[in-house]
Amino acid sequence: MINATNVHKFFYTPDKLHALRGVSLSVAPAEVVVIIGPSGSGKSTFLRCLNRLEYADDGAIRIEGRDILDPDCEINEVRAEVGMVFQSFNLFPHLTVLENLTLAQTTVRKRGKAEAEKKGMELLRKVGIAEKHNVYPDQLSGGQQQRVAIARALAMDPKAMLFDEPTSALDPEMVGEVLDVMKNLAREGMTMVVVTHEMGFAREVADRVVFMDQGSILEVGSPDKFFTAPEHERTKLFLSQIL
């Protein structure tokens, strides 16, 4: 499904920063991979490379066999198949909740308005805010906004979903409602790559946990093994700091 090999990424801000130092990761269909690590470890950068919001400088990234680092790649077609959820929601503030869900359906998927709205309402019911379909995003709480953002990505019928710290900007009491939506999604067999600090979620839902530090993957393992018997010293230190 998702195949990244030896991905390198540099930032020039203005000093040269080697943000990803040869990251390789394969994600199978219906698999849930959770990436954890300290801030600045490159986990978000890696996730953003997977749908080319950041253009990786070296290596290969294949989504369903399509090489997205090929300049001739129809990246918009690939992105339509890979949903993304952001830390800061990034809902479109000038559109109602339902319009947020229908915009890409009508412009990218070329669906009719009625079909798009039907699909949109279906997904809003699924994430539990169908009654708010006519309000604007700034009238919703953070948790509700993030659930709308998830529904917006799902409206494209993506084959995989990328989550970039989806609960980090939320008040603590709203984290649960968003994680519940994500758990349901995982249970339904969605392929997911999740960058998060929610260890409970990782332990409960992940098929594999990936630990990144300083631009490299240090350790990959099943949640059981990862949280109870980490191999790497750096992993142990990190886990002792956050648990």
Added chain:
Amino acid sequence: MTQYRGLDKPKGRSFFLFWKAMFVAAMLALVAFFWVASSSVEYIWRWNRVPQYFWVNEAADVRAEAEGDVTIIDRQGNEQRVVVRDASGEEHTHLLPGEGKVLVSSGDFAYRGDVLGRYQMNRPGILLEGLWVTLEVSVLAIIGGIVIGVVTGLCRISINPMLRWGAIAYIEIIRGSPLLVQIFLWYFVVGTLINALLEHVGLGGISPLWYGVMALALFTGAYVAEIVRAGIQSVHRGQMEAARSLGMSYAQAMRKVILPQAFRRIMPPLAGQFISLIKDSSLLGVIAIRELTKATREVVTTSLQPFELWIVCAVLYLVLTFTLSLFVQYLERRAIR
């Protein structure tokens, strides 16, 4: 957004009452100053002479087009008909409005040019015509300015060097030279060349009005471009990322997500720019476009009533700009999000 008042000691009611009264007093003092000043130069105010420049009501004559006998005088619907038959037997029909007065009777002999009837004619005066020209030029230039400004603004942030440098060059050249000079260049240089070319291929020339509109539109476009660019860049980059992550193309994301948000933010500076444009249109008098200022100048030279007429002129501009200002405020309130 209203100003946040919590930072200082709360002000009592008397504070606001006092300063409101002070405002009224200041305005009255200003009016009194003008009153005293104009009395001291012994200027004779003749406001009653102003309306004639807005609306003309004058007598118009209907004159015979041929020499011969008046054969028929009758009413046809809303009009009166006077028919003159000439020596060869051909009938010439003259029409005048129903409320007009016919001055000949049947059987009279009329020479060519004789007055057959007279009626009162109403038409807009020179000031109203000038106001209309100003409005027309301004609206056309605003539309042109928006189109040029949005396109240039988008070019300004393009990664294509030709588009970007082209936009920068255009903006800097236009912003760096006086509008009056640009109007002269448009009319006397570009206009001469284009009209000569058109004549060469057998087409009529373009009227000064259009050169004026072009000069104003290009001038405004440069400023609008910078406003649009700032507006686009003020939209959080997460919006573009979210739109692109859904598979939308750059153009789709720009049109459906970024520009609608940018436009709401740039409404106030755009309004300021367009108010400027309405006032700048007063410079077009120099290329023989009789807009409001030139019309006023002409009337002043014939009427010798500069005080009244320049005040009227200023008020008319105020009416235009204030209307635009209210319209933009209305748009802003409607698009509050």
